[in-house]
Amino acid sequence: MFFKELFSVFKSDRPIDSASKDFARMLALAQEMVLEASAVYWGRAYSPEERTALYKKDVEVNKLQRRVRKQLVAHVTNTECRHVAYAMLIMSLAKDVERIGDYAKNLVELADMQIDGLPDDENTQELAQIRDATEELVRSAADVFLESEEDAATELTIEGRNTAKRCDKLIGAVAEANYEGSTTVVLALGARFYKRIGGHVLNLLSGVIMPLHKLDYFDDRLISETER
Numbered sequence: 001m002f003f004k005e006l007f008s009v010f011k012s013d014r015p016i017d018s019a020s021k022d023f024a025r026m027l028a029l030a031q032e033m034v035l036e037a038s039a040v041y042w043g044r045a046y047s048p049e050e051r052t053a054l055y056k057k058d059v060e061v062n063k064l065q066r067r068v069r070k071q072l073v074a075h076v077t078n079t080e081c082r083h084v085a086y087a088m089l090i091m092s093l094a095k096d097v098e099r100i101g102d103y104a105k106n107l108v109e110l111a112d113m114q115i116d117g118l119p120d121d122e123n124t125q126e127l128a129q130i131r132d133a134t135e136e137l138v139r140s141a142a143d144v145f146l147e148s149e150e151d152a153a154t155e156l157t158i159e160g161r162n163t164a165k166r167c168d169k170l171i172g173a174v175a176e177a178n179y180e181g182s183t184t185v186v187l188a189l190g191a192r193f194y195k196r197i198g199g200h201v202l203n204l205l206s207g208v209i210m211p212l213h214k215l216d217y218f219d220d221r222l223i224s225e226t227e228r
Contacts, residue, residue, distance in 0.1 A: 019071040022064045023090050026097045027142040027204075029057050029064075033104035034138045034197055038131055041107040041190060043117060054108065061101045065094045093207055096200040100138075103197045110186050110193070118187065123177060126170050127190055133163040134194045141201045145208055153208040160202045167195035 036054060040046045072087040118124045137160050144152045174187045 019068045019087075019090060022068050022071070023094060023097070024142075024146060026061050026064045026068070026094060027145070029061050030097050030100040030104070031138050031142055033057050033061075033101050034107075035135060037104035037107040038135055040111045042128075042131065043111075043114075046108070046111065051108065055105070058101045058105055061098055065098045068094050089207055093204055096203045100197055100200045103193045103200075106193050107190070110189055113182050113186050115182060119179065119183060123170060123173055123187060126166065126173075127187060127194075130163055130166055130170065130191060130194050133159065133166075134198050137163070137198055137201050141204055145204055148208050150208055153205045157202055157205050157209065160198045160205075163198055164195050164202075167191045167198075 033054060036050075069091055072091050118127075137156055140152070140156055143149075144156060170191045171188050174184055174191070177184070179187070
């Protein structure tokens with residue numbers, strides 16, 4: 001796929017090369033933010049200094065996104081047409097990476113709402129499994145994407161789609177449970193934010209699997225056999 005070709009071109013100072021490097025940095029920061037925020041949601045002690053550091057990463061992601069856009073616009077207005085597709089793809093996916101960072105912050109904010117911790121029941125156990133699946137998706141996706149590994153991207157997409165379905169089912173179960181209001185909010189939004197993190201990662205992986213005009217979508221004919 002063309003992303004492997006794109007990210008192999010790091011030898012010059014052209015805007016397309018700088019944008020590629022900045023995008024890779026965005027991916028790394030977003031991954032760090034999700035894993036850190038997820039641990040905090042699940043009860044890890046979190047100092048004010050660590051919170052500040054997390055928010056600084058988010059600020060860096062936002063700045064990188066703007067710089068990527070600027071570099072790509074400069075490039076496509078002064079180059080041959082063959083890089084336009086690359087530029088459009090990175091520009092679109094940079095927004096997904098930025099949103100992953102936002103949902104990581106949301107997980108940290110949910111931790112502030114927990115008074116007595118999460119209940120020890122089946123819903124929390126299911127959410128813990130969703131957490132594990134989402135974190136594994138986040139850990140794996142960047143390398144799969146940057147290496148343009150189609151088979152691995154397809155496998156991760158199938159796993160991510162199944163996790164999203166579990167999130168929806170869990171939200172329904174939480175709504176029917178007899179929790180205190182804050183517990184209901186923390187569990188339901190936790191499931192929702194994990195789903196949204198996973199959703200934006202799947203958008204990223206669609207850049208490996210799908211043609212540019214079908215970005216953010218999935219061709220069920222390509223994955224249905226494996227999914228079953």
